[in-house]
Amino acid sequence: MQESAILGYLPILIFFALAVAIGGGMVVVSTFLGRKNPNPEKISTYECGMVPFKDARQRFDVRFYLVAMLFILFDIEVVFLYPWAVLFTRFDPVIFGFVEMLLFIFVLLFGYIYVLRKGALDWS
């Protein structure tokens, strides 16, 4: 058991190998079999984003950072829910597990309300 903890994930490895084989295979096969007669119109940028007009090395709005930061914090909150959900029926009185998570969520609800009230997620 101890030796083969990782071997239980062998199906996932096979899945990854198949995904790479199919995804890469499509590119490789179409590279060799596809017909190529490029002309300037064909290789020009169209519907795939704008032509760059400025250096990309500029300061981004700090609101991107704020969204990322809030994402991490609420992501960590969700992480605490996973083992709780797995164990939910096994709490001694089930209400105990329910109340402790309710308290946890309730505290973070204040954070969420604060974020909304401060307009931290408004992009106007």
Added chain:
Amino acid sequence: MGLESILFYYFAIVIVATAALAVSRRNPVYAVLFLLPCLVHIAGLWLFLGAEFLAAIQIIIYTGAIMVLYLFVIFILDLGSFRTKRIIHQQKSLAIAGGLALIVQLVVLTIASTFPGPFGPPQEVVSGGNTQAVGGVLYTDFLFPFELASLVLLVAIFGAVVLARKESEETSS
């Protein structure tokens, strides 16, 4: 020896290689992107220890959230400008000192500690599953720290909003 060893060496080599690449890249965006496979493969090492919960957390938190944060920190730093480059180069001696201190610490800890036996998952993790083992103690024995964690997260939310809002008001005015 067998498939397990091959998998372990694959994970170990990729971790060391991508970590070395992340440190040595001059472009910070490339450095962060090399951290991505590094962290994913560390999740693979957690699976070797039967810690599938930690592996999932490693993917969700580190490769999901922390990497996005690292990238956005780089984006808002304005690394192309001369001023930012100068500030970063000024921190070189400090960074070398901090790195050396960490290396000394790790070497001393590795020499001083005794390893009780062969590496592997603890028995309770093997029998019940890692997620159940973590939750079983987290929501009973460590109930107070768990509830305290919500307060820490709450303070972090306040801090993030206050810091970023101040900054955006300064730039807009």
